[in-house]
Amino acid sequence: MEDNNDHLVRSTDCEHPANLIPELCRKFWNLGASNCEYYRELPLTISSDLVYLAPSGVQKELMQPENIYVLEMSKQVDPKKRIYLRSPPNLKPSQCTPLFMAAYQKRNAGCCIHTHSQWAVLITLLLERRSENKKVFEINNIEQIKAFGRGWKKEGSMGYHDTLRIPVIENTPFEEDLTVYLESAMDAFPDTYAVLVRRHGLYVWGDTVSKAKQHAESLDYLFRLAVEMEKLQLPWLSDIAPIV
Amino acid sequence: MEDNNDHLVRSTDCEHPANLIPELCRKFWNLGASNCEYYRELPLTISSDLVYLAPSGVQKELMQPENIYVLEMSKQVDPKKRIYLRSPPNLKPSQCTPLFMAAYQKRNAGCCIHTHSQWAVLITLLLERRSENKKVFEINNIEQIKAFGRGWKKEGSMGYHDTLRIPVIENTPFEEDLTVYLESAMDAFPDTYAVLVRRHGLYVWGDTVSKAKQHAESLDYLFRLAVEMEKLQLPWLSDIAPIV
Amino acid sequence: MEDNNDHLVRSTDCEHPANLIPELCRKFWNLGASNCEYYRELPLTISSDLVYLAPSGVQKELMQPENIYVLEMSKQVDPKKRIYLRSPPNLKPSQCTPLFMAAYQKRNAGCCIHTHSQWAVLITLLLERRSENKKVFEINNIEQIKAFGRGWKKEGSMGYHDTLRIPVIENTPFEEDLTVYLESAMDAFPDTYAVLVRRHGLYVWGDTVSKAKQHAESLDYLFRLAVEMEKLQLPWLSDIAPIV
Amino acid sequence: MEDNNDHLVRSTDCEHPANLIPELCRKFWNLGASNCEYYRELPLTISSDLVYLAPSGVQKELMQPENIYVLEMSKQVDPKKRIYLRSPPNLKPSQCTPLFMAAYQKRNAGCCIHTHSQWAVLITLLLERRSENKKVFEINNIEQIKAFGRGWKKEGSMGYHDTLRIPVIENTPFEEDLTVYLESAMDAFPDTYAVLVRRHGLYVWGDTVSKAKQHAESLDYLFRLAVEMEKLQLPWLSDIAPIV
Numbered sequence: 001m002e003d004n005n006d007h008l009v010r011s012t013d014c015e016h017p018a019n020l021i022p023e024l025c026r027k028f029w030n031l032g033a034s035n036c037e038y039y040r041e042l043p044l045t046i047s048s049d050l051v052y053l054a055p056s057g058v059q060k061e062l063m064q065p066e067n068i069y070v071l072e073m074s075k076q077v078d079p080k081k082r083i084y085l086r087s088p089p090n091l092k093p094s095q096c097t098p099l100f101m102a103a104y105q106k107r108n109a110g111c112c113i114h115t116h117s118q119w120a121v122l123i124t125l126l127l128e129r130r131s132e133n134k135k136v137f138e139i140n141n142i143e144q145i146k147a148f149g150r151g152w153k154k155e156g157s158m159g160y161h162d163t164l165r166i167p168v169i170e171n172t173p174f175e176e177d178l179t180v181y182l183e184s185a186m187d188a189f190p191d192t193y194a195v196l197v198r199r200h201g202l203y204v205w206g207d208t209v210s211k212a213k214q215h216a217e218s219l220d221y222l223f224r225l226a227v228e229m230e231k232l233q234l235p236w237l238s239d240i241a242p243i244v
Numbered sequence: 245m246e247d248n249n250d251h252l253v254r255s256t257d258c259e260h261p262a263n264l265i266p267e268l269c270r271k272f273w274n275l276g277a278s279n280c281e282y283y284r285e286l287p288l289t290i291s292s293d294l295v296y297l298a299p300s301g302v303q304k305e306l307m308q309p310e311n312i313y314v315l316e317m318s319k320q321v322d323p324k325k326r327i328y329l330r331s332p333p334n335l336k337p338s339q340c341t342p343l344f345m346a347a348y349q350k351r352n353a354g355c356c357i358h359t360h361s362q363w364a365v366l367i368t369l370l371l372e373r374r375s376e377n378k379k380v381f382e383i384n385n386i387e388q389i390k391a392f393g394r395g396w397k398k399e400g401s402m403g404y405h406d407t408l409r410i411p412v413i414e415n416t417p418f419e420e421d422l423t424v425y426l427e428s429a430m431d432a433f434p435d436t437y438a439v440l441v442r443r444h445g446l447y448v449w450g451d452t453v454s455k456a457k458q459h460a461e462s463l464d465y466l467f468r469l470a471v472e473m474e475k476l477q478l479p480w481l482s483d484i485a486p487i488v
Numbered sequence: 489m490e491d492n493n494d495h496l497v498r499s500t501d502c503e504h505p506a507n508l509i510p511e512l513c514r515k516f517w518n519l520g521a522s523n524c525e526y527y528r529e530l531p532l533t534i535s536s537d538l539v540y541l542a543p544s545g546v547q548k549e550l551m552q553p554e555n556i557y558v559l560e561m562s563k564q565v566d567p568k569k570r571i572y573l574r575s576p577p578n579l580k581p582s583q584c585t586p587l588f589m590a591a592y593q594k595r596n597a598g599c600c601i602h603t604h605s606q607w608a609v610l611i612t613l614l615l616e617r618r619s620e621n622k623k624v625f626e627i628n629n630i631e632q633i634k635a636f637g638r639g640w641k642k643e644g645s646m647g648y649h650d651t652l653r654i655p656v657i658e659n660t661p662f663e664e665d666l667t668v669y670l671e672s673a674m675d676a677f678p679d680t681y682a683v684l685v686r687r688h689g690l691y692v693w694g695d696t697v698s699k700a701k702q703h704a705e706s707l708d709y710l711f712r713l714a715v716e717m718e719k720l721q722l723p724w725l726s727d728i729a730p731i732v
Numbered sequence: 733m734e735d736n737n738d739h740l741v742r743s744t745d746c747e748h749p750a751n752l753i754p755e756l757c758r759k760f761w762n763l764g765a766s767n768c769e770y771y772r773e774l775p776l777t778i779s780s781d782l783v784y785l786a787p788s789g790v791q792k793e794l795m796q797p798e799n800i801y802v803l804e805m806s807k808q809v810d811p812k813k814r815i816y817l818r819s820p821p822n823l824k825p826s827q828c829t830p831l832f833m834a835a836y837q838k839r840n841a842g843c844c845i846h847t848h849s850q851w852a853v854l855i856t857l858l859l860e861r862r863s864e865n866k867k868v869f870e871i872n873n874i875e876q877i878k879a880f881g882r883g884w885k886k887e888g889s890m891g892y893h894d895t896l897r898i899p900v901i902e903n904t905p906f907e908e909d910l911t912v913y914l915e916s917a918m919d920a921f922p923d924t925y926a927v928l929v930r931r932h933g934l935y936v937w938g939d940t941v942s943k944a945k946q947h948a949e950s951l952d953y954l955f956r957l958a959v960e961m962e963k964l965q966l967p968w969l970s971d972i973a974p975i976v
Contacts, residue, residue, distance in 0.1 A: 118957050244416050387659060632848055713853060
């Protein structure tokens, strides 16, 4: 550790996670997300045991490869005492780390993204004031639903007429306390690729970086659409008969 | 085919379709379209028989010339078995291909664009809940209408007082099944340059790339304006007497 | 004219109008304006008689210096037969030309901008359905009003408590027919720097390029704010007593 | 002063205030702020006595290092007669200068930002029409609140369940007249990092440039969210019981 393993975050390959994380943070920052952090397993040819993590407290659109943490999954013993293979100077690990680890360990996710999207927050507020079904966002009969896979270890994509269900968990004062609720939601909705956090935002993942990004963009699209539908008194769930 | 005809997608001319398609995808992605694919005939001096097609499953804002399919119109026999002159490795042809071919063959379109614009989807939802006239979007007396030609094989542009009519077809679980409905809508509205797909998005085309782009941008402008008009209880159709 | 005077649109000075016009068009296109064209007198040290005009039918965000028209004010005899010192090949002069000339001749404007801003169009629609005062947009007690000068040949800026008044004229099928109505509105509102066109957009000008740009940006800000105020049932005019 | 101390605004260090101010102005201009100016103390190793100020009347997204004013705090005697160590040619100091100085002197702020954000203006208008509590914006139980420190000379950050309070002062015709009201609001709300100005915008600061930027972005996020909540009849204050 004498040299802090800085070679782990130095690469001229733009697909390397240390280069990809800052690029994705910039992209989501430009799209209006106030916050986004994620990790990713390396390609199997290098090592699937390495996890790359964005730090806390860095201006997301200015993040650099040298700001990134790296740890080995197999070397972690105590979640309260993470051992890092490589740490950036003068920064702290993100509070989201345990949540990303849950997606990694329970779903074998290759990448996990967290945002404070205003549309996600508004969806959780609209659900909160309902008299029932406050804990799940549901929408069907929208083409963009096809951007989601049928679920963990399942083949194929969701269909246009299918109902996409994203569970909602309540927020906690300390982000790491969300972990048990996130894990419960994953157990209750085994096929979901995302969990909404009330009055907070979204955790979303995928088998690969591009899948996680596609899920994050598609959910932001659907949440924004659903907020506009609410303003126009259009229901999120409908009964549309297939025409073929 | 041994070399996969990669020379067809390599050009230093920024007006070459293999360079133009990625640039347009980036531009529409920045404008908030979650999806956009299109094809274009080459300038006649090269060959009007070549069609360039964006692939499925590529992050649209990162598309590269080498991701693009090329086929010869005159060599296609069976729509279920397309023969490609040039194929990108590790990708699949877009499900939109048969719809683009319809615009090409029935209207001699030089370029066709597909988007999942939220404004387009909201327009189809607002029409759906009406008691009548659910299958056509109509707006008149708006200057931007002048961005559209009077129709296929007709001279000149639409006027400020004219009514722009865009037909709406119902969505199907598989995108290629839309083709017959798209063709019927083209027959019923021979002068339209676009077809809305309920709860899905828009297909829009033009004689040239710049015309198709102008139609796509102008429709997005009009759809967004119409959604705002609905929120403010302003009607899409009005009776405005010409002042000159 | 043998060489088409192309030297008039070639300069390495980024403040040269032939370079400034494309840059401004790109900037306004990025801000969501679907259309923007303008002209500008050259610095007096070159010649205040030259007018630079964007062409019609070019993709605004892709405009190049070589697409620009140049004419001499003093050489124009018949508005129906403009004589151009320099013309771009394969393009047509903008239909807006006579309107820009009106701002130039009646107000000595150094730059004029035209947009189809959706917020401007919505303002004219909201005024249209009123029972009275349909022909002027009025707002007061908003800090941004201070971005406007007190008017033609007057010193100083408008104050926070002042009422900004922008006249509205009705649209005509042919843009050049707007000229007489634009001139009448200028006569009726001698201090205005802008005229709204119902269901169409905005003409806005200033003594210099930066003043015209400031007016255009500030009006777009105020129009958007006013539309949001309408949605929230907040009145555009208020009676606020000065506190100092 | 013979050479105008231009070396004070020339640096190849992108963290130097003369380079940072233009970059931040561009960034906030792109985010839709029509106006933003700020100052910043230099790192202590240079001198904490120097203040950098953006000028008035420059197009914010085009600002250059050479447009920036520099003054020494310790050399200022009369607020009406500022002495500048370095002045840009042909420009005027911003009217905001006395307000920035208040944040600097009363709160030891390292950076202060001013915007005319439409969401900030709408919040002040929504508060104005209330029958009571017109002079403070309050929101609680939103994760983004954690972006704010607990207050001046206090350790730690606000919590998710805490109520963020931003005082509102009335606007004055001349910006410098706001100073006494700003100072009173700081006294009444000693822990606030921002003050809203009715029908005008926001003053926001932080101990460092990155803290001020984080506060400005987070407030814009919360103001926009709160306006959307109002449109959807969702209350800004709620009673949410902690779950852990």
